[in-house]
Amino acid sequence: MITEPLRSLAREVGISCEWTDAHGNPASLDESALRAVLAALDLPAGTDSQIRDSLAQARQFRQDADDGPFLICHAxxxxxxxxxxxxxxxxxxxxxxxxxxxxxxxxxxxxxxxxxxxxxxxxxxxxxxxxxxPHAALSVAELTGGRRHIWGLSAQVYSLRRTGDGGLGDTAALESLALNAAHKGADALAISPLHAMFTSRPEQYSPYSPSSRSLFNILHAAPAQVLGAEIVERATHECDLQCDLQALEESVLIDWPAVSALRLRLLRQLHADFSQAPDTLQDDFRRFRAAGGIRLEQHCCHEALQQHQLNQNLSGDWREWPAPLRDPNSPEVAEFARQYTSELDFHAFCQWLIARCLSRVQSQCRNAGMAIGLIADMAVGADPSGSFGWSHQQELLSQVSIGAPPDMLNRDGQNWGVAAFSPIGLKRSGYRAFIEMLRANLAHAGGIRIDHIMGLQRLWIIPEGANAQDGAYLNYPPDDFLRLLALESWRHRALIIGEDLGTVPEGLQEALAERNILGMRVLLFEQQDGELPPPTQWSDRALATSTTHDLPPLAGWQSGRDIAWREHVGQSSAEQADLDRRQRSKEVQILREALQREGLLGEEKNPQAQLDASIRFLGCTPAPLVLIPLEDILGATEQPSLPGSGDMHPNWRRRWPQPATQMLDAPTAARRLDDLHEARLTCERNTHHG
Incomplete structure (x- = not known):
């Protein structure tokens, strides 16, 4: 039983001692777990004396933060x-x-x-x-000139293919896909996170565990979009990369370390040749670097320092560096930057390339008629050993990671291994890091999807070395976050989407809707009490989609492909898999009956016909935005990621066999897009007539 002094400390810090779990049942924190979480927050609570001291310290920190020079208010x-x-x-x-x-x-x-x-x-x-x-973010109607029912696609950028891409999707392939989608009537293209990764650690490639959410992954740049094809071809020949690039391009799966090595060689050659580039490009790079300020410089310095440490067979994790190097503002770091000016310049050059590439893609989207264009994806956190963790130490909690408590999909809970913001640290800094992230991700996009938006109200934090189920919910100031989201939406004229799937705290979805932040309703999750509600009963304050990157596409869901994978990687036993298959058969039948009830499906039992009907079903909902993943447009069965599977599933490595220029023109894909487009137009006409 938690004593009252300990409970008071938990309240002051913002730790929930009770909550409702994913099954709707009351759950509570035990005393030992609470003490461990408090200790990880540098608030020891092992004795009554420690509790009193920690409570006084926590109250002083909160008072200092509340009295800070940054105030969020209503316009x-x-x-x-x-x-x-x-x-x-x-x-x-x-x-x-x-x-x-x-x-x-x-x-x-x-x-x-x-x-x-x-x-x-x-x-x-x-x-x-x-x-x-403002009171609310801009709505779909405000961003489209009054239209209330639009549609778009979602795509994993790394999976896109084009001739000459060297084995990894890039912004040139993304541009081709976007233009084709716009031609078919799409107003949006939601993409996987393009956050900055670790150039010295190519084996770490999950887009949801980046080095920084405020910079970009340089490997996805298509340099010819900025420098011109001739310059890139010359650099490729100078490095003699043609054969290796061709071999990687022909691979079915992405070989991230090999692709990274070759792309970095090409980028270094382009940087070495850049002094011969037109003055207009060099001037643009100088302006970009000056505008990037300390955020860009510290990221570039971290990249260079990390590689320097690894070259000496030392740790690449800044938390294990000598004390002077752990401080990004120390004289020793400044001296390193002076000694390695060219290396920092290289990383800044690469950030300039990817930023200009993304800016071009978004411009092409808008010029082609898309009302929204790209929708960026902002991960819930960053790897604590990355540049963001190094640069924002006062705003992050150093001894905990973010995850999720046990739920229906993960019975043991999850530990995502990414850093959590300190509520007090954020407030004391005027939400600097949060605003910086929003601006970076909205700079070249017409919208943003915030992964695990529940984190704006609470996060499941896990002490270093503990099991996922031994964590606790840490509460955050949601009103502050939501106001800042509304403000940045207004400043960038951008759509805000919040991924509100999983264990959602009471009242959050209503708060999101009030501020025009679209939640997400997923076809696979909407069955209730043995039936699927008709399209007219779906929310008009959330987007509608068929699936997500962590779930199987509809064809794979119908066939139980995900169940087979979970059994294969050891996440479920043979007995559990059999139970899951029987349950899945019932769920597939419920979907089938709903589609037949709406007159969207006949008696045929072809899984692809049921997929066609499902897409039309989603198009008939009042959702302001319907997003269909490429996997469902193309009838794929494999999912991009299987959470918790490690290397046993090819997470973030699948490539499409066909070029991005042709993906949407295949007869089946084109028909599905036509059906979706017509369903959305019908919704729009019915709204106006109503």
């Missing part, structure tokens, strides 16, 4: 400055657009309303930064 409403500035204080206001005003705090302690944006307030020696947010 166009009076701003509460009580406790910060005295009534009658004169304030010099510099709005985000540069306009300046002189205002006075009224007798009740309020400043007059200000427009949306980040505004500087100075009163005497005191300075504040106000984040004045």
């Amino acid at each position: 166009q409403q009076p701003i509460d400055l009580r406790g910060r500035l005295a009534a009658g204080s004169r304030c010099h206001i510099t709005l985000e657009d540069g306009h300046q005003h002189s205002l006075e705090v009224d007798a009740n302690g309020y400043l007059p309303p200000l427009p949306c944006g980040y505004h500087q307030v100075q009163s005497g020696e005191q300075q504040l930064l106000l984040a004045c947010a």
